[in-house]
Amino acid sequence: MNCETCQLKELVVEPLEIRDVLRCILHTIVFHRALGLVRPKDVDCELFDITYVQCGDAELERKIDEKINLFIGWVEKHPNKKSQVCLSFYEVRNKQATWMFSNKTERLYWEQWYINLHVVNTKTHGKSHNSKAPINPGDNALEESSSRRASLESALREVLFQIIKFVNEKKDHIPSVTNSEVISFPYEITTPSSSDSSFGWHTDVLKRMLQTGHPSMLS
């Protein structure tokens, strides 16, 4: 079974919009992969005119919010940067211990979603645009903000369509449901590490590689 990867369209967001955007995307993805008995909960975005669906699982909500907070914390330390939030679904398999230092269980990632975000601070970013028009900076800022918000909403909607398309196109790689939990498959949300922006990210990738086996080994 191959690991299906989906690179979602990049979204240009403001720090205040990160939470809403990530909640919308993450919950939508997980809802598609929650094959257990689900009572969907319709949630309206706070900043956008978009209604997304949650599984209704409190633990899921807690984990997602926790990861979002970590990401926001990282963004605060690394403003105006492109970053990714990765949602991965994996299987846990017992790995035969070939040597004593190996982990007994391994994660087999069968699907990864990369949420690409470009966090932009409009205060620092907008000044350069408004420097030439200081007559009505407030009005221009409002117009730009509203237009930017509308474009972001449209882009977010496209991202959701993208998820739906991907989910519908790729179904064979989904492993069998072995439990009756709401979230049928274990998942992992990875955010950029705060220790080292670039190296930390790579550390997570390496860690994942060590945990997972070769894709050819998976059947």
Place this chain on the structure above:
Amino acid sequence: MASSPCNSYSEPPIIEQVITEFFAKSLHIILESRSPYASSRNHSVDHFISSPSSSSSSSSSRPRDKWFNLALRDCPAALENFDLWRKSILEPLVIDVLLVHRSSASNATRLSPGGCLLRNFSGKDRFPMSPRMEELETKSDKTIERWVIQYESRKESCFGREVYSGSRKSTAASSHSSEIPTLYKKTYKRTIVMLRSLYVFVKLLPAYKIFQELNSSGRICPLSLSHRITPFVEPFTRAEDAEMNQFSFVPIDTPCGRLSLTVSYLPALEDKSSEPSTPLSTQFIMDYVGGPTTDPLKMFQSVRSAGPLPHFVSITRQHSWSNDHGFMRSGSPSPSPTYSDSQAMHCDPNVRFPPHHLHDQSPSASSVLHNASVAHKKNTSCEDYLSSSPFSPMSSPSAPTPNAFLRSESAPVNIPSPRRGRNSGLLNQALPPSSPKPQRPGCSPRTDTLRAQITTPSASQTCSPEGKLRTKKEPLRSGDFETVISLAKLQALSFGKDEVGSLPGLKCSSPHIPFSTSSSRLSLLDEFDDSEFACPFADDEDITESCNRVKLSEGKDQINENSESRGLVPVQRSPDAAVGALVQMLKTAPPLRQDLSKSVRSSQVFRGDFWNPRLQHNECMEAEVERSESPASNSGITASGLFKPRTTADALEELRIYKEMKEWLLKKGGSKSLGDSHKDKPACGGGGLEEKS
């Protein structure tokens, strides 16, 4: 397992059931998000309380909810339609979502004998529409979405052929049967995912926004959402087709067929989701409270008919308003309590006087009025207003009194002054600018002196020497000072003669009033301090008694009249003038003279103790003192005025006496040098003391 031909239901029963339930679940998902009234009525949030473990709630879920592991809210529309449709799964399930206006029927769903649902808003109805429906048919209905759920069986199913071939039936069937669970699981899993996508997708389309608005508003709107379910697909017109966007879910392959789900939708709805309720048109409210067309104006009109408002009020209030006076033409009949109270407080001293006396001004007061014409007018108008009813016509022509009144009504009334009492207003206004010069020529020095103290010639007031002397003893309170000043002014005006103590025009000099230096009451104060006006500072009984005596005296009305007339004048004085006059009065306060007289006596006695020859002079001094006191005792009015001259004269006299004594001593100094020297020491000391004094 018996096989069935592929052209018929070749699917295994379980697969067929999955397909059937797939249709139902799809219909349920679509109508749940497109049928506002039906879903809102049956929407129960409690049923979907998120729980940490869904397994606990699975037992409580309904059997239909378990299909595809998706528990949905109740949707009667979907359930009813599905029950009628469930008979055939080979026919597609077409769900048109319509945007309907109010004039049209809310529900266009009709049933056909075949169990298929008919369209109600199309010319291709299989069944003739009732006239009622024809009437309801409007062009405003528009298909904004079309969902097509279809199961396509394979005519030639590879699986079916292999399974149901003659020679391989047994082996195919066995393999089929063994693979059914796998196929079922695959199919079932895929349908689960597809329905998940459908559930998310229906909420991303524009029609969901209308659905939300209709659900949240909860009121009858001209726009509404309707649906129609048909077993066939009516093609769109070219225009409609051009407007529509299509989205197709990835079909799910079944052993004998394929499940497909497609949607055609309008990407943008043309303001059809706007609130149908007519917004409030902006309009100017002309008759707002407090405006020119409301009651406050009418109020002023009535007041105008009743009479103009106090002039001084308008003057005082004019600065608080920048508007013109013209628009204020009416006013409320009843003034505000604060306003009336302020006026009452301001003109309180004059309110007590009968209205008919307001305009009666004595000749003596005419000059006073001439000096303070503006204030007088103000006060007059105020008095007129207060004396008469608020609606009574005013005699004096007034200017923009309605405006003033309105101003006071529409704006916070600024109370001009706190309550000071009967005499306060009187005194304050009666006090003119301080002027040491007497203003009435021809008066006696004493009267002139008195007038010097009294900076403003006020109306004559009754005063008695004893009242003056009274004030010397006790410390004058502020109210007393003001009263004293006013009384002094009034007295000065009444002084047409050099006599002190007799006040023409006022016959309040009651013999009952004892004249004594120990008295600390000012007769002027007594004369004025009657019950008709109050002195907030003079709470002494003596004042009251003197007031009563004044009342008992002759010409009570005259007194009142004079008091009124005089009272008008004091009202005109300013506080600064009152202060100046007070200072003057303090300087000439009788107690000082009395103390000095005592000190003089003591000094004289002192000298007497050490210098016998001076006893004669002491007697002389005492005699002088007595003489000086006698005129004061006789005329308490002029006591303060004569204090200075007598003091100076007395001092000069003493000096002369000492000089004589010194000469006499020097003459005798040669014979009795030693004794004289001893005697001179006290004299020198007394002289030193004398010099210092």
